[in-house]
């Protein structure tokens with residue numbers, strides 16, 4: 575069964591809407607753990623629009639499950655990551671103007687930059703995952719540069735399922751997943767997954783970890799975070 579990493583960015587989004595001190599993503603992480611989260615994910619963006627360095631430092635000391643830090647291949651955040659030493663780092667592309675992460679990392683086209691980031695993180699003892707589109711050349715580049723895992727970007731599948739389609743996108747994810755596993759890398763997936771579209775992705779063979787944020791936090795506003803996490807855990811553990 576795939577592990578569930580709960581992304582708590584959007585708890586911080588609500589806090590930053592008022593630049594105050596609530597709701598606290600550190601509290602949210604504890605509640606997510608109580609609901610059965612296997613991991614906590616956070617994205618320290620260059621523009622600090624939600625998660626702040628203070629959150630990362632406190633979460634590094636308090637989270638008792640796997641802490642997964644998403645970050646760009648940027649010198650400043652790489653330094654912060656190497657000091658905070660989360661269990662895992664997932665390298666992602668970033669554009670200041672984007673509403674959320676739009677595409678996968680270009681590990682094939684920016685091999686030197688991404689490879690250097692992988693090395694710095696691994697030298698600090700951090701497990702490294704790359705957030706990639708389901709594209710064979712990207713997966714091959716990830717394996718060559720020493721990444722240990724690939725998180726498949728499920729955004730195209732998620733967009734399609736919102737229009738009651740998604741079979742082609744799911745097929746592309748399934749083929750890429752096999753490629754990742756055959757290359758000796760651990761298989762993760764995430765982005766745009768919801769209570770409605772998660773089950774087919776959770777059922778992809780060898781799926782090890784799903785990172786889900788927006789949909790869980792949206793439901794948590796209605797039912798509470800522990801319950802929202804429990805509901806998602808149940809879905810990913812049920813057969814398709």
Ligand SMILES: CC(=O)[C@@H](O)[C@H](O)COP(=O)(O)O
Pocket residue numbers: 581583584617619644666673674675705764765787
């Ligand atoms: C990499 C990814 O798919 C997302 O988790 C992304 O990091 C989310 O960033 P935002 O929370 O800023 O949308």
Ligand SMILES: NCC(=O)COP(=O)(O)O
Pocket residue numbers: 581615725763764765766767785786787788789
């Ligand atoms: N890497 C994906 C993630 O952490 C959560 O993305 P989303 O569920 O907020 O779209």
